[in-house]
Amino acid sequence: xxxxxxxxxxxxxxxxxxxxxxxxxxxxxxxxxxxxxxxxxxxxxxxxxxxxxxxxxxxxxxxxxxxxxxxxxxxxxxxxxxxxxxxxxxxxxxxxxxxxxxxxxxxxxxxxxx
Amino acid sequence: xxxxxxxxxxxxxxxxxxxxxxxxxxxxxxxxxxxxxxxxxxxxxxxxxxxxxxxxxxxxxxxxxxxxxxxxxxxxxxxxxxxxxxxxxxxxxxxxxxxxxxxxxxxxxxxx
Numbered sequence: 340x341x342x343x344x345x346x347x348x349x350x351x352x353x354x355x356x357x358x359x360x361x362x363x364x365x366x367x368x369x370x371x372x373x374x375x376x377x378x379x380x381x382x383x384x385x386x387x388x389x390x391x392x393x394x395x396x397x398x399x400x401x402x403x404x405x406x407x408x409x410x411x412x413x414x415x416x417x418x419x420x421x422x423x424x425x426x427x428x429x430x431x432x433x434x435x436x437x438x439x440x441x442x443x444x445x446x447x448x449x450x451x452x453x
Numbered sequence: 454x455x456x457x458x459x460x461x462x463x464x465x466x467x468x469x470x471x472x473x474x475x476x477x478x479x480x481x482x483x484x485x486x487x488x489x490x491x492x493x494x495x496x497x498x499x500x501x502x503x504x505x506x507x508x509x510x511x512x513x514x515x516x517x518x519x520x521x522x523x524x525x526x527x528x529x530x531x532x533x534x535x536x537x538x539x540x541x542x543x544x545x546x547x548x549x550x551x552x553x554x555x556x557x558x559x560x561x562x563x564x565x
Contacts, residue, residue, distance in 0.1 A: 341497065370551065382541065382555035429495050433551060440551050444495030
């Protein structure tokens with residue numbers, strides 16, 4: 340248990356569906372991240388939020404829409420996804436301090452797009 | 454674009470054996486991190502190495518950062534089934550405290 344929870348843990352959706360992934364951190368951190376982990380590819384950083392402000396969008400398609408209502412919660416809204424978007428989506432948090440930060444990862448949401 | 458190459462990609466060994474996993478890059482990183490990820494879980498940080506030539510030990514795990522800060526190795530002595538998992542290295546971008554470049558990982562299986 341790392342203090343970062345993600346729901347749902349598994350999700351199957353059609354290409355026309357709209358769904359949302361939720362992440363919550365109980366560590367008092369002020370930075371939150373979305374990563375994508377696909378088979379045979381390195382972990383890819385998607386979005387970074389620092390003090391609820393988006394500071395990084397790593398050329399992610401617009402069918403992925405993040406939302407950070409407060410420093411403890413992070414959402415990833417999904418719509419009209421493609422089968423190649425099937426992957427493990429990981430959330431992480433850290434304490435932005437200006438020096439080396441440690442990121443704490445949640446267990447991930449395993450997404451399958453049909 | 455910074456890339457990290459990990460080798461081997463897969464490793465299956467018997468309990469009690471020693472092993473080494475490598476993480477190599479043509480880029481210099483300000484520091485390098487090693488994570489272990491177990492099935493159904495997210496990566497968990499094992500160690501951060503910062504200084505070129507640095508060696509850190511965590512029980513049976515020994516981590517080394519190359520002198521030029523471009524490569525790293527993880528050596529496990531007398532592997533146990535509990536060491537089974539995906540080992541990921543991640544380089545920290547010198548211009549950012551949070552931007553991690555991950556390798557694809559080494560999937561280790563330790564058989565009893």
